[in-house]
Amino acid sequence: MTNVLRTALWVLTVLCLGSTTAFAAGGNLAAGDYIGFTFFTGYMAMFAASVFFFFERGRVADKWKTSLLISGLITMIAAVHYFYMRGVWLETGTSPTQFRYIDWTLTVPLMCVEFYMLLRPAGATTGMMWRLIASSVLMLVAGYMGEAVQPQSNVMWGVISTIGWAGIIYEIFMGEGKKVAAASGNPVVQAAFKQLSMFALIGWAIYPIGYMLLPGNLLAGIAPPSNMDLIYNIGDAVNKIGFGLVVYAMAIKDTK
Ligand SMILES: *C/C=C(C)/C=C/C=C(C)/C=C/C1=C(C)CCCC1(C)C
Numbered sequence: 001m002t003n004v005l006r007t008a009l010w011v012l013t014v015l016c017l018g019s020t021t022a023f024a025a026g027g028n029l030a031a032g033d034y035i036g037f038t039f040f041t042g043y044m045a046m047f048a049a050s051v052f053f054f055f056e057r058g059r060v061a062d063k064w065k066t067s068l069l070i071s072g073l074i075t076m077i078a079a080v081h082y083f084y085m086r087g088v089w090l091e092t093g094t095s096p097t098q099f100r101y102i103d104w105t106l107t108v109p110l111m112c113v114e115f116y117m118l119l120r121p122a123g124a125t126t127g128m129m130w131r132l133i134a135s136s137v138l139m140l141v142a143g144y145m146g147e148a149v150q151p152q153s154n155v156m157w158g159v160i161s162t163i164g165w166a167g168i169i170y171e172i173f174m175g176e177g178k179k180v181a182a183a184s185g186n187p188v189v190q191a192a193f194k195q196l197s198m199f200a201l202i203g204w205a206i207y208p209i210g211y212m213l214l215p216g217n218l219l220a221g222i223a224p225p226s227n228m229d230l231i232y233n234i235g236d237a238v239n240k241i242g243f244g245l246v247v248y249a250m251a252i253k254d255t256k
Contacts, residue, residue, distance in 0.1 A: 005054050005069075012076070027090030035226065038233035039089050043082035049241045050076040056248060064251035067117045071244030074107045074114075078240050095229050097148040101140060103236075108136045111200075111243055112168070115177060118193055118247065122184030128176040132168055139164030143211065154214045162208065172197045192250035199243055206235035 029036050053072035057065055081103035085095050112132035116124055139161045146157025171177050172193075181193040210231030212219040 005057070009051060009054055012080075027092075029090065035230045035233070036086075036089055038230055038237075039082060039086035039095075042233045042237050043079055043086050045237055045241060046075040046079040046082060049244060050079055053244055053248060056252075059255070060248075060251035061255040063121055064247075064254065067114060067247050068251060070110055070114050070117065071247050074110050075240050075244055077106050077110075078103055078236060082236075089229075094226075097144065100232060101144045101148070104140050104143075105137075107240065108140060109133045111239075112136055114243065114247060115172060115193075115196060118189060118196065118250070119177060119180045119184065122180050122186065122189060124176065124180045128171060128180075131175075132171055135164045135167030135171070137164070138167070143207075147211070147214065151214065152216070154211070154217055158208065158211055158217065161211075165204065165208075168200055172200060186254070188250055188254045192246050195246045196243060199239055199246070203235070203239045203242060206231060206238070210235070 029040070050072045053068050053075065057068040057072070060068055081099050085099045088099070089095050113129060115132060116126070116129035119128075142157045142161035142164060146154035146161065150157065177193070177197070181190050184190060209219065210228040211217065213223055213225050213228050213231075214220060215225065
């Protein structure tokens, strides 16, 4: 299994390196292009994090191996999308909403699975996992509607999206997540669950702040809407790598 993962990783590396030329022709990274900087840093940080999680997977107890695999998949899926977004940004100075949401559609449900995997040994049900995933889908579909399909109604779609986010927060702070964690009797799992929950509450709050820069929304005019990308890039690096590191630290601790 480890060999399969390593091989997949090298194939990915070669593909990424081999195709850099596709985007290097027209654009250049200007000294003051801070949004561009974060596309590059985000790409490389997520790529490195994936290598780290895949390799470290071999060091943790069997019951946590899938959790580490998912941590690596989350950052790897993001790395590939950042690779594209970085290139399009270089060429055009813009970043299409599509890449962002294709990435989130895969990575956010996987983060929901990560909550489930953490609490599964303590008795979490797949019902909890599917409720989290359903809420995340509502959050993301509504967000996409407001950003890309009906931007004139972005406030309404933002509210609907927030209902999805609230569903996730409810499940982990008041619903099954909270109850199973409390009953688990494992302080290492409890501490990690608390940290992941704080990521979902505070770390994820970075995204609606970016969204509110859309014309007609609460923070419109404070900064150009292109700064959404800066905010989303910071949010992604913090949340995807941070989430993975919490799971990693938990697994190492619980293996000893
Ligand atoms: C790795 C990517 C992650 C963790 C993305 C999370 C995205 C959100 C929590 C987005 C939330 C939004 C709202 C709560 C309202 C406005 C629209 C969104 C989609 C930006």
